[in-house]
Amino acid sequence: PLKGAMTNEVYQVRWLTGGGEEKGEGEYRKVLMRVYGEGVEVFFDREDEVRTFECMSRHGHGPRLLGRFPTGRVEEFIHARTLSAVDLRDPEIAAIIASKLREFHHLDMPGPKRVLMWDRLRNWLKTAKSVCPSDEAKEFRLDNLEKEINALESEFSGEDQCIGFCHNDLQYGNIMIDEETKALTIIDYEYASFNPIAFDISNHFCEMAADYHSEEPHILDYTKYPDLDERKRFVQTYLSSSGKHKPCH
Template sequence: MVAVNIANAVEASGEARNAGDITVAHSSLTVDHSLKLPEMKPRIVELFKDLFNHWSNLDESHFTAAQLSGGITNRLLKVSVEEENGNTVLVTVRIYGPNTEYVINRDRELQAIVHLSTAGFGPKLLGTFENGMVQSFIHARTLNASDMRKPKLAAEIAKQLKSFHQVDIPGSKEPQLWNDIFKFFKKASYLTYDDRKKQNMYKKISFKEVETELIKLKELTGQLDAPVVFAHNDLLSGNLMLNDDEEKLYFIDFEYGSYSYRGFDIGNHFNEYAGLDCDYTLYPTKNEQYHFFRHYLNPEKPNEVSDIDLEALYVETTSYMLVSHMYWALWALIQAKMSEIDFDYLEYFFLRYNEYKRRKNECFSLAKSYLSQSKTM
């Protein structure tokens, strides 16, 4: 059997959905996120027959589905389709986690993904359904947190991130970061958990304190004049894939993507060196950060980046690293209420918020010192 590129192998159905100025195949079907794989497979087959005319006459024996490891938001499947000519086509099905619309703007994601795919980032978007999407399959392995700090890979991530930040996504270029954070804050500060243990943990949070910290952070970062770019906003190891044979790196999963600040995207990425265990002793050293910055700022001649530019990006990134902790801490509170995925989101809130508090004095001092010196120059 020969695996082929689905982008050239399937014919979409007549139903379509607009994503900005691009139209993609769409099915009105849904797939129950909670089903076990054997029970889910008939629904996947029905979906594919509805979505792609090319496969409408195949029976269920031509389809095979397998669970992929993924993040803590969605459910990912690899589906193989054996066609009548003997070719086998591989695709990825992403089923949105329940209630993720509380934290993810799906219309914004869909508009971005088609343009990013055209620009060479991530898999091809092949079709959408009511609670998910079908994409081409990437023949690569998902990175782990320790991979990201390897100098060669760090340099490649930096180069690709620079290119990613240069993609033009149609629509408003207004940064959405603080709008999203304060939406999260508003939703997170009025929650009630049915589980008594969760509710008791939740009551320990001072939202007045959190709001004060957010206001101070917004004021501080606003003085740094960080460039506004289309940011990935979730560049953790699980959203980076590598084909070791071809040494090709892929960015995937753009559901949190938006116009935002350059320093946030980089600082958020550095936070992810800690992995889901949140071991922040693994946060990159200054030398490791400078290695990344050189390849980001001047991919062709990284050794020609000036000390002034390195320091400026270091301060910018360090400040927005704090914002990243607050963003995901508030996100976690909402997920603790809404998500059915087995993950201790409340504990994750405290891990992120406590790390913010541990680092804030050091980071605020660095930024204020830099801003003070800049004014005297």
């Protein structure tokens, strides 16, 4: 079993190849087996996620898809380490993330290019209202959230918003880095969809305040939120990264 996965159960599977099996010698082959978590359909559409993963795999982004079964899939095992919360504050790593994120946002994914965020928020709110006791619904101010969603959609749906293919969950556990080459891979596309790219960048900043290995992983420590200089440096690197990208204003 591999630690750190929150939505699925993830395993490293390995076996001997190329002889030497009887003596316990020889080379090992490794793959990653992902068993889908139960109940996650409340948060995202699993079929959409699988299609996204298959498309990313075909185009050389992220791990390669090696096989599927009804409750999960087998993926290429990436020989890299998962980032930690501290890594996100490292200027060198932050610059690599910024460049990689711009590349991700300009992926030409199939299907409609419409923003998914507002419908997703409303669906989550509807589900929350259906399962929350009245005292909890009042504590979380669920009755006010629809007004806030409507206000935010109105504010951030203008022509000045650049829409791209967003990861929507860019926390440190979903970013892997090869220590030797500094090649960075973004993994786990359960929430990926077209959205305003400003949301993806803002969400990544919020993830710097998270610690998913603490006893209260749902509580963010905003004293760790990046300061203005860190945010400006990240955005400047994002905007100046090379590549054949469509202009965004």
